[in-house]
Amino acid sequence: MKILKRIALYGVLALAALSFIYPFLWMASATFKPLTEIGSLSLIPDHATLDNYKTMWARAPFGRALLNSVFVAGTITISVLVFGSITAYAMARLRFRGSPVLNAATMAILLVPGQLTLIPMYTLIVQLGLIDTYAALILPYLFNATAILMMRQFFLQIPQSLIDSARMDGMREMRILFTIFWPLSKPVLSIVAIFVFMGSWNEVLWPLLVVREQQLMTLPQLLTVFSLGGGAGSVGVSLASAMVLVIPVVIAYAILQRNFIESMAGSGVKG
Amino acid sequence: MPSVHFEHVTKRFGSTTVVDDFNLDVEDGELLVLVGGSGSGKTTILRMLAGLEEVTEGRIRIDERDVTHLPPRERDVAMVFQDYGLYPHMTVRENLSLGLRLRKVARTEIDRRVTWAAEMLRLEPLLTRKPKQLSGGQQQRVAMGRAMVREPLVFLFDEPLSNLDAGLRAQMRIEIGGLQRRLKTTTVYVTHDQVEAMTLGDRIVVLADGRIQQIGRPIDLYRAPLNRFVAGFVGTPPMNFVDGLIGSENGGAAFSAEGIHFDMLDRRMPETMPTGPVTLGVRPEDMEVDVCEASPDGSANGAVRGRVVLVERLGGTSHIHFDAGPHRLLAAVTNERLPEVGDAIAVRLNSERVHLFVGDQRVSSVN
Amino acid sequence: MRAEQRSGTLMAAPYTAFLLVFALYPILFALVLVFLRWDLVTTPAFAGFDNVQLLAHDGRFWRAVANTFLFLSIHLPLQIVTALSLALALNRPLAFRSFWRAAFFLPVVISGAVVAILWSNLYATDVGLINGVLVRIGLRPVSWLTDPNTAMPAIAAMVTWKNVGFYVIIYLAGLQYIPRSCKEAIEIEGATSWQRFRYLTLPSLLPQTILVVTLSTINGFQLFIEPYVMTGGGPLRRTYSIVLYLYTNAFAYQKMGYAATIGVALALIIGGVVFIQRRVIGKAEAV
Numbered sequence: 072m073k074i075l076k077r078i079a080l081y082g083v084l085a086l087a088a089l090s091f092i093y094p095f096l097w098m099a100s101a102t103f104k105p106l107t108e109i110g111s112l113s114l115i116p117d118h119a120t121l122d123n124y125k126t127m128w129a130r131a132p133f134g135r136a137l138l139n140s141v142f143v144a145g146t147i148t149i150s151v152l153v154f155g156s157i158t159a160y161a162m163a164r165l166r167f168r169g170s171p172v173l174n175a176a177t178m179a180i181l182l183v184p185g186q187l188t189l190i191p192m193y194t195l196i197v198q199l200g201l202i203d204t205y206a207a208l209i210l211p212y213l214f215n216a217t218a219i220l221m222m223r224q225f226f227l228q229i230p231q232s233l234i235d236s237a238r239m240d241g242m243r244e245m246r247i248l249f250t251i252f253w254p255l256s257k258p259v260l261s262i263v264a265i266f267v268f269m270g271s272w273n274e275v276l277w278p279l280l281v282v283r284e285q286q287l288m289t290l291p292q293l294l295t296v297f298s299l300g301g302g303a304g305s306v307g308v309s310l311a312s313a314m315v316l317v318i319p320v321v322i323a324y325a326i327l328q329r330n331f332i333e334s335m336a337g338s339g340v341k342g
Numbered sequence: 343m344p345s346v347h348f349e350h351v352t353k354r355f356g357s358t359t360v361v362d363d364f365n366l367d368v369e370d371g372e373l374l375v376l377v378g379g380s381g382s383g384k385t386t387i388l389r390m391l392a393g394l395e396e397v398t399e400g401r402i403r404i405d406e407r408d409v410t411h412l413p414p415r416e417r418d419v420a421m422v423f424q425d426y427g428l429y430p431h432m433t434v435r436e437n438l439s440l441g442l443r444l445r446k447v448a449r450t451e452i453d454r455r456v457t458w459a460a461e462m463l464r465l466e467p468l469l470t471r472k473p474k475q476l477s478g479g480q481q482q483r484v485a486m487g488r489a490m491v492r493e494p495l496v497f498l499f500d501e502p503l504s505n506l507d508a509g510l511r512a513q514m515r516i517e518i519g520g521l522q523r524r525l526k527t528t529t530v531y532v533t534h535d536q537v538e539a540m541t542l543g544d545r546i547v548v549l550a551d552g553r554i555q556q557i558g559r560p561i562d563l564y565r566a567p568l569n570r571f572v573a574g575f576v577g578t579p580p581m582n583f584v585d586g587l588i589g590s591e592n593g594g595a596a597f598s599a600e601g602i603h604f605d606m607l608d609r610r611m612p613e614t615m616p617t618g619p620v621t622l623g624v625r626p627e628d629m630e631v632d633v634c635e636a637s638p639d640g641s642a643n644g645a646v647r648g649r650v651v652l653v654e655r656l657g658g659t660s661h662i663h664f665d666a667g668p669h670r671l672l673a674a675v676t677n678e679r680l681p682e683v684g685d686a687i688a689v690r691l692n693s694e695r696v697h698l699f700v701g702d703q704r705v706s707s708v709n
Numbered sequence: 710m711r712a713e714q715r716s717g718t719l720m721a722a723p724y725t726a727f728l729l730v731f732a733l734y735p736i737l738f739a740l741v742l743v744f745l746r747w748d749l750v751t752t753p754a755f756a757g758f759d760n761v762q763l764l765a766h767d768g769r770f771w772r773a774v775a776n777t778f779l780f781l782s783i784h785l786p787l788q789i790v791t792a793l794s795l796a797l798a799l800n801r802p803l804a805f806r807s808f809w810r811a812a813f814f815l816p817v818v819i820s821g822a823v824v825a826i827l828w829s830n831l832y833a834t835d836v837g838l839i840n841g842v843l844v845r846i847g848l849r850p851v852s853w854l855t856d857p858n859t860a861m862p863a864i865a866a867m868v869t870w871k872n873v874g875f876y877v878i879i880y881l882a883g884l885q886y887i888p889r890s891c892k893e894a895i896e897i898e899g900a901t902s903w904q905r906f907r908y909l910t911l912p913s914l915l916p917q918t919i920l921v922v923t924l925s926t927i928n929g930f931q932l933f934i935e936p937y938v939m940t941g942g943g944p945l946r947r948t949y950s951i952v953l954y955l956y957t958n959a960f961a962y963q964k965m966g967y968a969a970t971i972g973v974a975l976a977l978i979i980g981g982v983v984f985i986q987r988r989v990i991g992k993a994e995a996v
Contacts, residue, residue: 157723167721173725184927184979210731299938393897423894444898444904
């Protein structure tokens with residue numbers, strides 16, 4: 072009787088897991104199918120073809136978009152890690168006037184929906200003449216409130232004695248941060264790195280606003296424009312472009328799932 | 343009338359045997375204590391009785407009913423947990439009444455029982471509070487009230503006092519004992535604290551390594567421990583042990599070890615007296631200490647020569663730590679005049695209260 | 710400690726500057742924009758309360774608000790039930806536990822744009838996978854995204870699918886916190902599985918449920934890429950979302966003042982709804 076329950080449980084779980092994975096499998100297989108086979112339910116194409124990928128690559132600068140995404144997401148992640156940790160260190164371990172205000176302001180920001188500031192930020196970018204620049208994509212994301220709060224929380228728990236002995240050895244604060252705190256902070260740094268990178272990698276709305284030039288578009292943006300704008304021409308091509316965005320993520324996720332789950336569930340950031 | 347029977351109960355986890363062929367009959371209405379160190383199996387036995395652990399072999403019966411494979415809710419037992427297990431989102435009243443509400447008992451009856459338990463445990467002012475607003479002792483009482491209210495066949499206690507501080511523990515011991523006597527419900531009580539066991543139990547089961555070492559009334563365990571483990575486990579401060587030899591001397595038996603020579607002339611069991619290697623066991627409270635004036639030859643009847651190492655004054659009783667040869671021993675005395683560190687003392691052992699152990703087993707004396 | 714003060718201020722300076730430029734200024738300017746009419750090219754013109762009045766009577770805006778409430782009415786219960794069920798199923802010693810967890814969480818890490826494109830194809834009336842399956846088992850195909858009655862529910866189902874893994878993790882964390890002795894106590898007290906769920910598990914998960922409701926609600930109000938990609942807001946504006954309207958006003962119509970007004974209104978609506986939700990659930994807890 073108990074065994075029956077167990078089997079039923081695993082059956083349900085398998086069904087559920089399948090429903091989450093299968094659509095991606097179908098998508099992957101559809102990209103290898105010629106137009107005639109798109110509607111078919113089978114996962115293995117009768118006549119597998121790379122045409123969809125070739126068409127996609129020819130019609131829009133996906134290679135360039137991939138590089139753009141890597142550059143933008145990478146820069147933002149590094150900035151948040153480096154500058155964010157400097158800020159978090161100051162807020163956690165140094166006493167200076169305005170520290171509590173800064174803390175309160177950071178927490179308050181998290182309460183404001185992004186849409187409120189969307190238009191003013193857009194007008195600011197326009198006025199600074201930064202439309203169609205990498206700066207427009209990167210600047211508003213140089214600092215991340217969630218990341219700073221997380222790092223600050225973590226830094227609070229590092230023993231004061233480490234700082235004191237470092238100071239007595241003559242170390243300056245920045246040195247302390249990067250040579251002592253950073254090695255000890257691998258858990259929180261990797262969590263921050265993942266959700267910041269993923270957030271930036273998947274971001275669409277902001278690029279749609281500030282970038283018009285195809286050469287500068289990020290991958291999800293180009294993908295959206297391409298699929299909607301009819302540039303794809305066919306489902307297979309449009310899905311092929313989606314694959315370019317998805318494959319690196321899936322590979323990273325397969326290897327690092329625990330870190331991904333810990334990071335994105337812990338920070339409340341979704342793709 | 344509810345009694346509990348364990349028949350050849352064994353529990354194995356993989357290849358490790360945690361409880362080995364446990365047999366016990368708990369009498370109706372008695373408070374039976376399972377006592378032992380960690381890993382002794384006492385908690386596992388309790389949990390098997392509760393239905394929280396599966397029995398690998400054997401049977402458990404409550405009265406005539408075989409409950410071995412029944413889920414907890416069909417056994418009509420109630421349990422008090424070490425961390426109380428109170429439902430954090432419910433008030434005290436709701437905690438107390440949940441069991442009855444689950445069984446669809448009539449509202450008036452629920453209220454009657456809750457009031458009765460609350461009165462007995464002095465919980466009336468706390469009924470609307472939530473567990474996190476209560477102190478440890480109060481939470482403990484709510485946990486007991488929750489068990490009482492169901493009027494079960496058996497009460498199970500899993501080290502309920504371990505999370506309380508010493509003063510509270512002593513107080514709660516008395517309350518639990520008193521409660522159980524009033525309610526007369528069969529109770530199985532698990533603890534690692536032998537003082538709790540000795541003061542609370544009608545009978546005690548001493549466990550080690552999943553096996554019963556001895557079952558008996560507290561006084562029996564104290565006076566006539568069956569083996570070295572029980573002898574050393576029961577009683578505070580613990581029994582002194584000295585390894586040595588029994589030989590013949592002057593028509594009677596004498597125990598000798600390095601630095602110790604003890605005549606047992608006034609012991610009347612020549613036939614069953616062992617010869618050869620034995621371990622002598624004597625409780626600190628069965629020793630009397632005289633401070634020596636001169637240096638006698640040391641073989642006065644039943645006296646052991648020693649040199650004082652430490653004196654702990656505890657008020658009425660004092661603990662005198664002394665060396666007899668290479669052996670460090672402890673005497674618990676009520677003398678008004680106490681020796682100083684470094685003094686030579688003569689320690690008289692009451693030969694009727696002395697225990698002899700061959701291997702691990704005690705060789706029984708007259709008493 | 711003067712040195713500490715100096716270092717601290719210096720180290721915090723870049724962030725402070727950032728906050729002033731990219732946080733404080735936009736929030737304040739948003740409020741200013743509400744009272745302006747501006748197309749980014751000509752000089753801004755003072756518009757008094759025009760934007761606000763227009764918004765109050767703007768059928769499209771209120772349609773979007775209604776759409777969002779419809780979305781939430783489907784998405785919220787579906788999300789809670791599914792996430793909780795999966796979490797309960799996972800909360801035990803299981804083979805391949807991390808595999809199940811990773812499978813459920815997979816859609817969470819995938820870009821919303823990709824998911825939207827994927828499901829556009831799955832929902833496609835003629836060549837979509839879903840209709841393909843329906844036809845196979847003998848049912849009639851449904852025009853998921855082109856039928857005004859099914860479009861928003863279809864999107865709601867998809868968003869639930871995408872995010873449920875996230876909430877499963879949240880519920881799982883909550884389930885770990887239920888003390889073992891409470892679970893054992895309630896078993897001994899006579900609870901059936903259902904009773905244990907109702908009297909212990911569910912009440913213990915109240916904080917998590919509040920979180921699920923709040924985050925899903927905020928997420929629902931911020932819907933953009935899904936309608937943008939899948940339906941363009943149609944059919945008959947039934948999937949038009951507030952943010953989509955905001956975007957259109959800014960990007961297509963160049964009406965900055967009005968777009969900002971929508972943004973402010975959205976922030977207020979979200980704040981209000983979340984506040985009411987917390988009150989209501991808080992009361993439910995007291996009961």
